[in-house]
Amino acid sequence: MENVIEVQNLVKKFGNFTAVDNISFEVHKGEIFGFLGANGAGKTTAMRMLCGLSYPTSGSGIVAGFDIRTQAEQVKRQIGYMSQRFSLYEDLTVLDNIELFGGIYGVSKREIAERSEQLLEKLQFTSEKNKRVKDLPQGWKQKLAFSVAVFHRPQIVFLDEPTGGVDPTTRRQFWEMILETAHNGITVFVTTHYMDEAEYCHRVSMMVDGHIEALDSPQNLKLKYHAASMGEVFDLIARGAKRSD
Amino acid sequence: MAAIQTNQLVKTFNAGKVSAVNGISLTVEAGELFGIIGPDGAGKTTLFRLLTTLLKPDSGSATIDGLDMVKDYKQIRSRVGYMPGRFSLYPDLTVIENLSFYASVFGTTIQQKYELIKDIYCRLEPFADRKAGKLSGGMKQKLALCCALIHAPSVLFLDEPTTGVDPSSRREFWDMLAKLKTHGITILVSTAYMDEASRCNRLAMMNNGRFIGIGTPQTIVNEFDKTLLAIRGDEMYRLLNDVRNIEGIEECYTFGDVHHIRLQKDTNLKMTDIEQILVHQYHHTNVKMEPCQPTMEDCFMNASKKER
Structure with a gap:
């Protein structure tokens, strides 16, 4: 199986504090990989290293074929990123945002024009293309933000709690976009606090106190921990945490 | 007397173009733990900013502990505790300085009211001299709760206290609220996490400025008036779209490791019919289906x- 992320003995220290404590794992191409853990477990720090935004204290990582220590800029070109907190420019229109992010990621003008037309049609946003993002309903913003994050057809898209605060119907429409994206071969790396969403992942890792405590398919994790749901698995594993948030 | 009583509250923004609160009537009894989910x-x-007298309504009225939200706003403010959704303590003051400050604003001291915050504050105590801005998310949340409680309010308003908090810490927070309830405090709490509904005595589901359902968690579930099925098969993504093509099905959506199917109210469609169609027409394998209990979602x- 082809791997798009390979991490070995990755460590990140801030002074005396070891935020990420020697983690090793692989993510396969086309996989939906759930990156779970309690607040303060080290998820964000680990994710920042994988995106080429933070230099590891030790250990190594290959993301989309590039070394996160020596080729951070190349890594950034191969990935997409979306978080709940920041994703789009609210004062720009729908089309402006698509063009801006497409341009930043080096998609040619002609390609941008073609793809944005397709995208707007698919999202049924064509009549809204000149609306400012801040005037869109929350659910639309999130769908647009996700589409923008994969607009340059990255190998991997990183989603940091993408669905917080969304109504249940929109949350599901959002996940259907994720399933479709993975179906089309883009690898999805996602953190979430919704445990039902962990069930949609092919494999899930659970971080506790900076290290990976468990990594398997949701089905195997439930079997191993004799749990009925991923929520129960989360509770059982997080209970062992020493580091308090 | 009801702790909170509202009558057709309306609040619009942008010269009436956006109706944020659109005719809300609500009664919360003293000592209730009441949830607003949406x-x-x-x-x-x-709604929270109206009830804490930080906004004036366009129309409608409300009382808190029998006091009028417009006329008696000053008295209301000394009786309510409010924890806003965004962290709004002083980041440059330490934990203990923030708490002392809020106590002094309300003319009291930490010692006087320590009993009420004891269980929550003891977790913060090791960080008493740390600046509030340097605390982790969970600790900020606990400090904000202590500050909202320091004057022993009779009604506590908590606006999305668990947003962005991991599932285990969320459970812990609800345990703290259950404990506070034993002191007789009325608590109005909002959340976007539907699974927290079961922790409330009663709750209202809110959407587009209106309540679309109100009751105990049990009555809301009992009012679900259609057949709900859980389905699984070997190809879950394809299954979703194929189920949606079957006549008599109102909606099909993902639900953890299964999909939920909600049947139309007047349909004669049976589980065996659905299975027949999926297996013979769409060639699905290992299709398993069973009736299931609706959740709050x-x-x-x-x-x-x-x-709609």
């Missing part, structure tokens, strides 16, 4: 569908 943009925060989706 997504971002439903109007929860505006199923109820919310059903209620918001009716509204």
Whole structure:
């Protein structure tokens, strides 16, 4: 199986504090990989290293074929990123945002024009293309933000709690976009606090106190921990945490 | 006397173009733990800001502990505790300085009211001299709760206290609220996490400025008036779209490791019919189906569908 992320003995220290404590794992191409853990477990720090935004204290990582220590800029070109907190420019229109992010990621003008037309049609946003993002309903913003994050057809898209605060119907429409994206071969790396969403992942890792405590398919994790749901698995594993948030 | 009573509260913004709160009538009894559940943009925060007298309504009225929200706003402010959704303590003051400050604003001291915050504050105590801005998310949340409680309010308003908090810490927070309830405090709490509904005595589901359902967690589930099925098969993504093509099915959506199917109210469609179609027409394998109990999310989706 082809791997798009390979991490070995990755460590990140801030002074005396070891935020990420020697983690090793692989993510396969086309996989939906759930990156779970309690607040303060080290998820964000680990994710920042994988995106080429933070230099590891030790250990190594290959993301989309590039070394996160020596080729951070190349890594950034191969990935997409979306978080709940920041994703789009609210004062720009729908089309402006698509063009801006497409341009930043080096998609040619002609390609941008073609793809944005397709995208707007698919999202049924064509009549809204000149609306400012801040005037869109929350659910639309999130769908647009996700589409923008994969607009340059990255190998991997990183989603940091993408669905917080969304109504249940929109949350599901959002996940259907994720399933479709993975179906089309883009690898999805996602953190979430919704445990039902962990069930949609092919494999899930659970971080506790900076290290990976468990990594398997949701089905195997439930079997191993004799749990009925991923929520129960989360509770059982997080209970062992020493580091308090 | 009801702790909170509102009558047709309305609040609009942008010269009436956006109705954030659109005719809310609500009664919360003293000592109740009442939840407002709804997504971002439903109007929860505006409702809270109205009830804490930070906003004036366009129309309608409300009383808190029998006091009028417009006329008696000063008295109301000394009786309510409010924890806003966004962290709003002083980041440059330490934990203990923030707490002392809020106590002094209300003319009291930490010692006088220590009993009420003891269980929560003891977790913060090791960090008493740390600046509030340097605390982790969970600790900020606990400090904000202590500050909202320091004057022993009779009604506590908590606006999305668990947003962005991991599942275990969320459970812990609800345990703290259950404990506070034993002191007789009325608590109005909002959340976007539907699974927290079961922790409330009663709750209202809010969407687009209106309540689309109100009751105990049990009555809301009992009011679900359609057949709900859980289905699984070997190809879950394809299954989703194929089920949607079957006549008599109102909605099919992902639900953890299964999909939920909500049947139309007047359909004669049976489980065996659905299975027949999926196996013979769409060639699905290992299709398994069973009736299931609706969760709060199923109820919310059903209620918001009716509204549209």
